Amino acid sequence: MNTTRRQLLKALGISTSGLIVGCSLPFSAKATGAFENESGFAPDAFLHLSPEGQLKFIFPRIEMGQGAMHGLTTLVAEELNIDPHEIEVLHAPADAEHYANPLIFNMQLTGGSTSMIAHYDMLRQAGANMRQALIQAAATKTGVDASAVSLADGVVIAGIERFPWGQLAVEAAIKPVPTGIPKSSADYRFIGKQGKRIDGVAKSTGTASFGLDIDIEGLHRAVVVHCPVIGGEPESSNAKEILAMPGVTHVIPIFNGIAVVADQLWNARKAAKALKIEWDLPDDLSTANSTDLPAQMKAYADREQGMEVHSEGDTKQAIATSQRTLSQDYFAPYLAHATMEPMNCTIKLTEDSCDIWTGTQTPDVVQAMVVSKVGLDKSQVRVHNQMLGGGFGRRVPTDYVREAIEIGAAAGVPVQVVWSREDDMRNDYYRPASFMRFEAGLDNANTVAGITCKRVGPQIADYAMEDLAQAVTASWLPESGARWLGKTVGGFLNNNVQADDSSVEGLIDDYDVANRAVHQVSFDPGLRLGYWRSVGHSFSAFGKESFYDELAAEAGADPFEFRLKHLSGNPRLKGVIERVAELSDWTARRAAGEFIGIAAHTSFGTAVAEVAKVSVNGGKIKVEEVWCAVDCGYAVNPSMVQAQMESGIIFGLSAALDGEINYVGGVVQEGNFNDYPVVRMAESPQIHVAIVNSSDKPLGGVGEPGTPPIAPAVANAVFAATGMRLRSLPLHKAIKSSMV
């Protein structure tokens, strides 16, 4: 992260100091973090053993389906030699001091596929230390030498003695915590093995609690009527009439709309339908139409040089002296997250305390927002983080929390804000639309001599800054002031100092090309942006892997062989592309004329290669089968890794085939699953996953990396089937245009 951005974050009150590296945790024998007031043995902020023998683990991240809860619990279960299902696992409270993500600016943020690699060493060490402490306590208690003491499923084995480990809790708590040695892989009982995920029973019986399931005494429900153009504010309305409707208790104007509060959700919803509101619309966005995007972006690409983001060697020279050159343009639209659970937030606010129940990827920012808007102290604000019914990056921004705070403060009763599916689809932080112009030169050996990409589009960091600024600025700062702080300062940085990495990542990496460059041309219609599963890679892999396929064709080479030729400097990606070619019988299927396409991409520390097999009939693409090879370093839970590849592929496939957010006069047109279709069981391909372990520990995450390769793999397969190059997403729209 560059210095100026670090300084901005500091100004906003977000600490960037104290990077926790490896096992240098501040251990103490005193209970810390969430265990502040509990008896028993808590060697650190993560683990606690009660005198009754119950082991508790404070899971520092948030579970959103990605399996990090199961994964991180597996680590401590391994060191303490107890089945993960026997451990009581709780989500961490808002407490960045103890539960920060060391890989994301020490914020308490879950994202970037970092949970496993961020906590792998520290949690294994924490577990080993606790084990050592218990062994030493047992040695003292029994007189047996520590080398003859072990722990097994909550039982202490000391020579011939056996007793429950809870009996050691009080003794262990008063001694300094020793340093243990993490287990050797030869002794693994859970790590690297198949296991059933620990949240499976709750999620299969309807007993897992999500934000929307929270229900407390006196709870009112609120529906917010949002401005049809994001960023607009209400000017006037027929609020007085609405207040008289059945069950309605409050009608409250808030920063982005008007909230109707009622005794029951259905009464609030009916009343909200009757609201008539005059809006003050935002200037830029309310004149923008998404149909203009491809042409506008192409015009910018033709006209603007843009800011150089990355440069190696001399691409001008390399391309100018090439045997053959190729240039192609690719386009990807805005996309919605469409988590299964619409946004919601429950708040109970009194004069001296606040409880928030919601699903969030940033509980510390939620707490900071309450503190700054309401004036309470951090110690008075409790954030109860709930399982997310899908995250994909949507739960990083805290807009829906801000709504609850404003409504709760004005209403003076406990309130649950419930978004409809339409609210959710139309008030998202969208995946940015992107235009990518690739250019490359092939030398006389048919290898890529130089490659450039000019990416045209808006930058995510502008909006992330704006959102953060909203969270930490006091309520007296006008709306426009907070927005200015974020957009202008962030925008200045992004356009003049250094482009936002997350908006240009993955465009020219992976392959051995000495001369390469990326330029970023800023173009922003004003639709709010956010982090969408795999972020920049979600569009850059489509551009890069489609372009490499076209280069292969230009070189008269097989797409797999061509890529392989350029991977000697990238052993992990080489490993997965070779494995997927083997898994899918690539060469034999190609020889038989099957319609298959290949793509390989590294993101978030993980290398993934995918092959897709399609059939195309009358403009309808059916993805029959997908083969996937993944190298995340080491699979702690192989079944979780497989699940995340299946998940990333299907998520990416929805976007690849049909995903598109349109706007007219800045009003998002899509609203529900009828006009924003997603893959269902019948469209879901058969998926084969092979895991390649290139290390003895995890090197990358798996939540996002399965997504980037699927769109290009399918587009490349469609080329094999039809001879048509589809260079824009979604593919069903592109194929229709190509057929006209």
Add this chain to the structure above:
Amino acid sequence: MIEFVLNGAAVSVAAPEDTPLLWVVRDELKLKGSKFGCGAGLCGACSMQIDGKPARTCIMPISAIAGKNVVTIEGLGTPEQLSVVQQAWVDHSVAQCGYCQSGQIVAATALLAANPSPSDADIDAAMSGNICRCGTYPAIKRAIHTAAAALADSGTTEALGVHYFDPATSNTVEVTA
């Protein structure tokens, strides 16, 4: 007041009669297992069995439920007593975020009640009404095949749910463990 049978017990609700069954079950009767996903009958997260058939309760006013038998995910099984479908779900680690899974399990249970040995094509047809944004479809398919095999072994459809609707008697019957 509207009266109906919920998971084998008679209930009476006071909500306005145009209130969708989903919100009555969740907010008045406090059973949170059935979920809200779209409010338009498109995603299946709200699925419950009504007189033995899966239904979209987010668009079903309670006036239409009077006198009927409703079975929710809570009626199919509990953490202590999983139905055969739920056991297969747990064994295959099907759920990721889990939000859609109550509806998926209701739909899968209805499929197996009607067709104890479904093919992949049968599963596609029966399960395509239920959206999963986490992409658990391949795992769901594996779990349904496992549940079908377990059902075949047990020789009875009782294992499909702790409460199940018996069309012969038009009653919800409870299976005693």
